[in-house]
Amino acid sequence: MLDTEPDLSTNPFSRIDFTSGAVAAVSGGSDSTALLLLLKHHLERRAPATRLLAVTIDHGLRSGSAAEAQTVAKLCARIGISHRILTWSGPKPSTGLPAAAREARYRLLAEAAQAEGIGMILTGHTADDQAETVLMRHARDAGQGHAGMAGRGLAGMAPATLYDWRIWIVRPLLGVRRAVLRDVLRRQNVGWADDPTNVDAAFERPRVRAALAGESVEHVKGMLMLAGQAALERRQLGASAADLIDGFASQPAIGLIRLDPCLLSSGDEQAAVYALRILLATTGGIAFLPDQARSEALFGRLRAGFLCATLSRTVVDSRRSGIFLRREARGLPAAAAATGSTLWDGRRHITLNDSSSALLIAPLGAAAAKRLATGEGKTPSSLMRAALAAEPAVWQAGECLGLPGYGLKSATVEARPVVAPFGRFLPSFDLAPARAVAGLIGAAPVPPLPFSGHSAG
Numbered sequence: 072m073l074d075t076e077p078d079l080s081t082n083p084f085s086r087i088d089f090t091s092g093a094v095a096a097v098s099g100g101s102d103s104t105a106l107l108l109l110l111k112h113h114l115e116r117r118a119p120a121t122r123l124l125a126v127t128i129d130h131g132l133r134s135g136s137a138a139e140a141q142t143v144a145k146l147c148a149r150i151g152i153s154h155r156i157l158t159w160s161g162p163k164p165s166t167g168l169p170a171a172a173r174e175a176r177y178r179l180l181a182e183a184a185q186a187e188g189i190g191m192i193l194t195g196h197t198a199d200d201q202a203e204t205v206l207m208r209h210a211r212d213a214g215q216g217h218a219g220m221a222g223r224g225l226a227g228m229a230p231a232t233l234y235d236w237r238i239w240i241v242r243p244l245l246g247v248r249r250a251v252l253r254d255v256l257r258r259q260n261v262g263w264a265d266d267p268t269n270v271d272a273a274f275e276r277p278r279v280r281a282a283l284a285g286e287s288v289e290h291v292k293g294m295l296m297l298a299g300q301a302a303l304e305r306r307q308l309g310a311s312a313a314d315l316i317d318g319f320a321s322q323p324a325i326g327l328i329r330l331d332p333c334l335l336s337s338g339d340e341q342a343a344v345y346a347l348r349i350l351l352a353t354t355g356g357i358a359f360l361p362d363q364a365r366s367e368a369l370f371g372r373l374r375a376g377f378l379c380a381t382l383s384r385t386v387v388d389s390r391r392s393g394i395f396l397r398r399e400a401r402g403l404p405a406a407a408a409a410t411g412s413t414l415w416d417g418r419r420h421i422t423l424n425d426s427s428s429a430l431l432i433a434p435l436g437a438a439a440a441k442r443l444a445t446g447e448g449k450t451p452s453s454l455m456r457a458a459l460a461a462e463p464a465v466w467q468a469g470e471c472l473g474l475p476g477y478g479l480k481s482a483t484v485e486a487r488p489v490v491a492p493f494g495r496f497l498p499s500f501d502l503a504p505a506r507a508v509a510g511l512i513g514a515a516p517v518p519p520l521p522f523s524g525h526s527a528g
């Protein structure tokens with residue numbers, strides 16, 4: 072079957088490393104049901120010892136969803152694949168429902184994988200999904216007057232995305248058309264469920280899907296080529312930005328990044344602005360990069376002379392001793408009891424290793440920062456203290472016990488830096504700058520890509 076089908080003539084799983092097992096995300100729709108059958112076929116022949124678990128998320132949003140999940144369970148039982156159904160419980164928002172459902176879906180899939188010690192999730196996203204994604208981003212960019220410089224989004228979905236900095240989501244069918252997958256199912260006499268929300272014109276994706284259905288095959292091919300080109304450019308830009316971060320950025324104190332002013336005349340302005348945007352989002356603890364135009368304007372002002380400005384919750388302080396980035400003092404989290412594991416201010420993963428004592432986590436603040444020894448060096452100590460003041464400190468009964476990793480003797484609380492713009496979702500296109508920033512700020516290393524040869528694909 073795999074060897075004779077034109078669009079599946081190259082085995083879509085051949086480059087994937089299955090050593091850590093796989094969770095197949097199966098909704099019961101045609102794409103993910105075909106994913107399951109093709110994957111089973113591949114593993115039986117090439118890696119029969121692989122741990123494979125199929126998981127269906129019941130979002131509980133439609134009356135038929137539980138029955139659809141049961142249909143997947145029956146199919147899995149028939150073909151001998153372990154299967155779990157996980158239900159999205161908890162409040163459902165009245166706006167932004169698709170995004171919230173997606174967030175919950177990935178969280179539950181990752182939990183299922185982790186519970187089984189599996190390090191990878193496979194989804195059934197197809198070439199049709201990719202064309203829809205690119206078309207939607209095109210429309211959004213054009214609406215915002217960004218056409219021409221928004222190549223980043225036009226890359227579409229990446230072949231792999233790291234979720235929560237811990238588990239890879241791989242999309243092996245991104246190059247395969249939906250019609251081909253449906254043929255596979257028909258030939259094996261396997262049915263699938265048609266999700267009515269896929270044709271509900273109240274949502275953007277179904278509207279785009281309907282528009283694409285009327286387009287020629289050539290048009291869709293053109294969209295996919297555009298995405299491929301944009302992905303290549305995004306990877307190249309990311310690699311150049313990573314080189315600039317490695318060469319020109321340092322961290323003289325926790326929360327303080329110093330940029331060598333030579334960055335401003337490095338010769339690759341586009342990559343330098345991209346590096347600046349990534350570092351601004353990281354320092355400010357923001358999941359998205361600051362606006363391109365505002366970042367370019369800031370870059371221009373940095374070239375023109377010394378300044379102190381704020382963008383992306385980050386104070387940019389350019390002076391004779393360098394360009395310094397630190398979290399602004401406004402809008403820091405209020406004091407809160409330390410609990411198991413939390414993301415603090417979008418910037419720090421706080422882990423409480425011993426819950427026997429009642430501890431509070433709150434910003435160190437200017438007064439306590441003044442008492443910290445910051446050492447002698449080229450970096451002005453006032454800047455180091457300002458950065459440390461915005462770091463999470465451990466407090467008990469009104470007394471500051473110190474900063475985790477900076478003078479706090481006990482290992483009760485750990486605070487690990489997070490590469491904020493990529494902390495939740497890291498598309499494989501952006502691996503190079505994510506690795507560079509992780510090295511710079513002391514974040515956990517990026518787990519290796521589950522592809523043989525570790526290429527970003």
Ligand SMILES: Nc1ncnc2c1ncn2[C@@H]1O[C@H](COP(=O)(O)OP(=O)(O)OP(=O)(O)O)[C@@H](O)[C@H]1O
Nearest residue numbers: 096097098102103126127128129173193194195196
């Ligand atoms: N209810 C579900 N249970 C398990 N997996 C699912 C479910 N819904 C979607 N998936 C997985 O996600 C893939 C894409 O599905 P779909 O296109 O409906 O989601 P999407 O919202 O566009 O995805 P995303 O936003 O994650 O890119 C499916 O092929 C399947 O692998």
